[in-house]
Amino acid sequence: MKQKLLALLKKDPRVSAKSLAKILGSTEKKVEAEIQKLLQSGEIVGFATVLNSNGKDEITAMVEVKVTTQRGRGFDEVAERIAKFPEVVNLFLISGSHDLNILVRGKSLAEVANFINRKVAVLENVNGTTTHFLLKKYKEDGLIFGEKMGDKRLKVSA
Amino acid sequence: MKIPLNRILETIPPSGIRKFFEIVAERKDVISLSVGEPDFDAPWRVREAAIAALESGETHYTPNKGYFELRTEIVKYFSRKFGVNYSAEDEVLVGNGASEIFDIVVRSILNPGDEVILFMPSYVMYAPLVQLAAGVPIFVKQISEIQKKISPRTKAIILGYPSNPTGTTFQKSELQKIAKIAERNNLLVISDEIYAELTYEGRHTTFASLPKMKARTATVSGFSKTFAFTGLRLGYLLAPADLTAAANKIHQYSALCANSISQIAAIEALRNCDSEVEKMRLEYKMRRDFCVRELKKMGFQIQKPAGAFYLFLNVCKKTGLTGEEFALELLEKEEVAVVPGSAFGAEFSDFVRISFATSLQNLEIAFEKIEHFLKN
Numbered sequence A: 001m002k003q004k005l006l007a008l009l010k011k012d013p014r015v016s017a018k019s020l021a022k023i024l025g026s027t028e029k030k031v032e033a034e035i036q037k038l039l040q041s042g043e044i045v046g047f048a049t050v051l052n053s054n055g056k057d058e059i060t061a062m063v064e065v066k067v068t069t070q071r072g073r074g075f076d077e078v079a080e081r082i083a084k085f086p087e088v089v090n091l092f093l094i095s096g097s098h099d100l101n102i103l104v105r106g107k108s109l110a111e112v113a114n115f116i117n118r119k120v121a122v123l124e125n126v127n128g129t130t131t132h133f134l135l136k137k138y139k140e141d142g143l144i145f146g147e148k149m150g151d152k153r154l155k156v157s158a
Numbered sequence B: 001m002k003i004p005l006n007r008i009l010e011t012i013p014p015s016g017i018r019k020f021f022e023i024v025a026e027r028k029d030v031i032s033l034s035v036g037e038p039d040f041d042a043p044w045r046v047r048e049a050a051i052a053a054l055e056s057g058e059t060h061y062t063p064n065k066g067y068f069e070l071r072t073e074i075v076k077y078f079s080r081k082f083g084v085n086y087s088a089e090d091e092v093l094v095g096n097g098a099s100e101i102f103d104i105v106v107r108s109i110l111n112p113g114d115e116v117i118l119f120m121p122s123y124v125m126y127a128p129l130v131q132l133a134a135g136v137p138i139f140v141k142q143i144s145e146i147q148k149k150i151s152p153r154t155k156a157i158i159l160g161y162p163s164n165p166t167g168t169t170f171q172k173s174e175l176q177k178i179a180k181i182a183e184r185n186n187l188l189v190i191s192d193e194i195y196a197e198l199t200y201e202g203r204h205t206t207f208a209s210l211p212k213m214k215a216r217t218a219t220v221s222g223f224s225k226t227f228a229f230t231g232l233r234l235g236y237l238l239a240p241a242d243l244t245a246a247a248n249k250i251h252q253y254s255a256l257c258a259n260s261i262s263q264i265a266a267i268e269a270l271r272n273c274d275s276e277v278e279k280m281r282l283e284y285k286m287r288r289d290f291c292v293r294e295l296k297k298m299g300f301q302i303q304k305p306a307g308a309f310y311l312f313l314n315v316c317k318k319t320g321l322t323g324e325e326f327a328l329e330l331l332e333k334e335e336v337a338v339v340p341g342s343a344f345g346a347e348f349s350d351f352v353r354i355s356f357a358t359s360l361q362n363l364e365i366a367f368e369k370i371e372h373f374l375k376n
């Protein structure tokens, strides 16, 4: 049940426990209990809604961060510290020419730039940042923006 | 002037599916459980390959039998999935869907009055195409009836499994029985296995994999169901070289070749779409389980179909309505469309075919409506 439940929630977090119970051949109670369990164990981190922010008053930047690690301390310390800022939407440790990849969101260019300069760049272990402002979103979390839905089939066929 | 038509054609009744289509097409907000094709679009990488082929000008005739590269991929795929090896040179023919392939196979083998054994209920094209090839379909419901129905004129047995409209498939032991009959009576077996990959219980056994059967089997299959490819119209025949050559003789005149763009898309499908196919299969399986559970809750007796995406449901036992009455009333009152079983043979007037090739959300609404319909 767990794998199927996760797949269904990943596709549509809004689907009701009642529907899930029907689809999985279980009861509403059991489904709710399973979701609680997955939330508590941290396997489900949360449920999010993907908004189409193209053309909205919102600025997003992808920031590449170089970090110097110190003996005995990995990337975790600095990463966890950056992650706590609400302006940070995504934060990944990556391989390659830099170490952390951060997605920062704010209301204006100034707000985002200030945040990066005053909160990220100044951190003790941060060695340098490169900021790319995002121009347009085409796809996020597996969802394509502006994709047309609808059934193109004949209503009855052999 | 009334145009005098082919005499055989005039004896063939209009398609029940077509008739029902016309009734449903007039209505707007119908949830349709009447569709015989995947609700998925072909995987993007397949469509993208088709676009690239079009861009690079692959707009010409292909070899009659299909691109050699495609035939090679079909042979590899079939060996990998079902364990039977064919020669890409002379044992594969690519055509415009399993439909064309089936047509040219029966036309290749039948002389006027030749008989073929056909299971009922079965997919709607078999009997009419046999008749148009001047053959005579002889109907059976079970394997045990076949031997009794064999005459000196019997030429072939037609199989279609997993089945449209019932979703049932043959177990290996059943296929072995059919193989024995075919061998004893020197019959050809035409096996439509287009739903082979949509098998939910156990593994699909291809008829040609049974001992000694490859030499007397024409496997008819295609891309429509497995790769959600219906509109691209592509199917294939795997058969002994002499039969393949005979079918190609018709194909080269009546079709010349299959669509070049579709053939290139199909190469991509065979090479790189295993995981997409598996994803679709699991989705259908989940829907099947949902449908069967809901119908059982409503008090219908129904077994889980082993493959395809259909349920063949006897509605008369529970509701007293014929399949046609049930379908029409359900459409009228609840705007849910199912196909009357009579479309698959007059004997199945107590049944309806329910297709679960539609989203779980749609199925959930549709089954709530069916439940509501039953209560009133």
Ligand SMILES: Cc1ncc(COP(=O)(O)O)c(C=O)c1O
Pocket (backbone or CB within 6 Å): A158, B036, B096, B097, B098, B099, B100, B123, B160, B163, B164, B192, B194, B221, B222, B223, B224, B230, B233, B234, B235
């Ligand atoms: C059993 C069966 N065979 C063949 C076909 C036709 O396939 P194609 O699209 O390859 O012509 C169908 C389509 O519904 C089918 O259900």
